[in-house]
Amino acid sequence: MTFPGSQALRVTVGDVTRELPTVRVGAVGRVPLVEFLGDSEFTNAAAEAMLPLIPPGTEMLLTVVTNALPLAHELSDRSGLPYVVARKKRRTYMQDPLIQDVPSLTLGVAETLWLDGPHAARLKGKRVTIVQDVVASGGTAQALARLVTRAGGTVAGYLAAFKQGDSALPLIYLQELPQTI
Amino acid sequence: MTFPGSQALRVTVGDVTRELPTVRVGAVGRVPLVEFLGDSEFTNAAAEAMLPLIPPGTEMLLTVVTNALPLAHELSDRSGLPYVVARKKRRTYMQDPLIQDVPSLTLGVAETLWLDGPHAARLKGKRVTIVQDVVASGGTAQALARLVTRAGGTVAGYLAAFKQGDSALPLIYLQELPQTI
Numbered sequence: 001m002t003f004p005g006s007q008a009l010r011v012t013v014g015d016v017t018r019e020l021p022t023v024r025v026g027a028v029g030r031v032p033l034v035e036f037l038g039d040s041e042f043t044n045a046a047a048e049a050m051l052p053l054i055p056p057g058t059e060m061l062l063t064v065v066t067n068a069l070p071l072a073h074e075l076s077d078r079s080g081l082p083y084v085v086a087r088k089k090r091r092t093y094m095q096d097p098l099i100q101d102v103p104s105l106t107l108g109v110a111e112t113l114w115l116d117g118p119h120a121a122r123l124k125g126k127r128v129t130i131v132q133d134v135v136a137s138g139g140t141a142q143a144l145a146r147l148v149t150r151a152g153g154t155v156a157g158y159l160a161a162f163k164q165g166d167s168a169l170p171l172i173y174l175q176e177l178p179q180t181i
Numbered sequence: 182m183t184f185p186g187s188q189a190l191r192v193t194v195g196d197v198t199r200e201l202p203t204v205r206v207g208a209v210g211r212v213p214l215v216e217f218l219g220d221s222e223f224t225n226a227a228a229e230a231m232l233p234l235i236p237p238g239t240e241m242l243l244t245v246v247t248n249a250l251p252l253a254h255e256l257s258d259r260s261g262l263p264y265v266v267a268r269k270k271r272r273t274y275m276q277d278p279l280i281q282d283v284p285s286l287t288l289g290v291a292e293t294l295w296l297d298g299p300h301a302a303r304l305k306g307k308r309v310t311i312v313q314d315v316v317a318s319g320g321t322a323q324a325l326a327r328l329v330t331r332a333g334g335t336v337a338g339y340l341a342a343f344k345q346g347d348s349a350l351p352l353i354y355l356q357e358l359p360q361t362i
Contacts, residue, residue, distance in 0.1 A: 023273075023274040023276075025273075031274075033274055037246075037250065038263070038264055038265050038266050038300060038303075040254050040255075040257040040258040040263075040264065041258075043254060044258065065218075065246075066246050066247055066250070066268075069247070069250040069251055069254075070250055070251055070254035072251075073221050073224060073250075073251035073254060073255070074254070076221040077221040077222075077225065082219070082221075083219055083221065084219050085218040085219045087247075092206075093204040093212075093214055095204075119219060122219075
C-alpha cells in the first residue's frame, strides 16, 4: 500500500481509491491521515463495506465526534440501526450527562467524553456496537464501552473503518494502516 | 408549532416529524434544540428538502463542525457537490490553515474557525454555498463567507435547515424556529 519515495498512502475501499495525505509527526516519520469529513464518496464506500461487519444482535450504534460522524450517520441509515453520539466537551444544554475520561497515553492530554442524559437513556438495555473511523490505542473505544455499560447497555462489538496501532481490543475493521510510513 | 403547556416543539420536515426538546436558558424561557446527530432519518429528510434550495451555479458546499456534519454529508451525496468542513479548533495536522474569528455577540465568547490549507485550496475559484443546520445571529455564517473569500472563492448563497433569530443574512432555509417558547 505504501509508495516508496511518495508522501501519500493509497487506500482502496470498495470501488473508491484515495491517496491519504500524510503528516510529519516529530522524528517518527509521516502518519497517514484518514479524512471522512468533506468526502461523501469515501464515507459511503466505507459504510457500505462495514455494513456486513456489524455484529449480529446489534440494536444500536455509538460513536464519538468528530471525524466519524458522517460515517456513523451512513451506517445508521444503511443498517436501519439508530445511533448515538458522545461529545468531547460539555454542551450547555446537556442534562445529567455521563462523564467519562479517556485512558490515553498517546495523546499526552487527558480527554473526556460527555454523553447527554437523554441519549444515555437510549442505550439502556440495548446491545450496542461502538463505531469509529480509526482506532489507534483503543483508549477512546474503551471509554465509549464504559459509557455503554454505565448507561445500562451491553457492548456487542467494536467496529472501525481502519485500525492504526496495537490495540488489544477485539476490533472488527476494514483495513489496517501503518502508524508511520 | 408550539404546544401551550408543553415543553417540546413539534417540527415536520418532509414526512418526518420530531418533537424538539427545549432547554431552559436563564430567565428568557426555553430554547428549542435541533439535533441532527444521532438521527439519520431527520437528517435525510432535511437534506432532501434542502436539495432544491441550493442556489443555481453552486460548485461547492462549505460547512462547519459539529451538528451540521451529517447534514452536509447527505446534501453533498444527494447533490453531487463536494463539500468542505471548517473546524472550531486547530488540529495538529493542519497545514497553513486560514484562521477566522467569529463576530458573535450571543455566545459571549469569541470563537475561531480553522480551515486547513489543502481544503481552502479546494474553494479557490469556486462558487460556494454556506451550509448550516441552524442560523441564529449569522455570525458563524459571516465568518464562513469570509473564509470563502479569503480562499479565493465567491459566496453563492447561505442555506440552512432552520433559521432561529434575526440574522440580516439573505438566508435560504426550510423553516423558522422561535428563539424561545
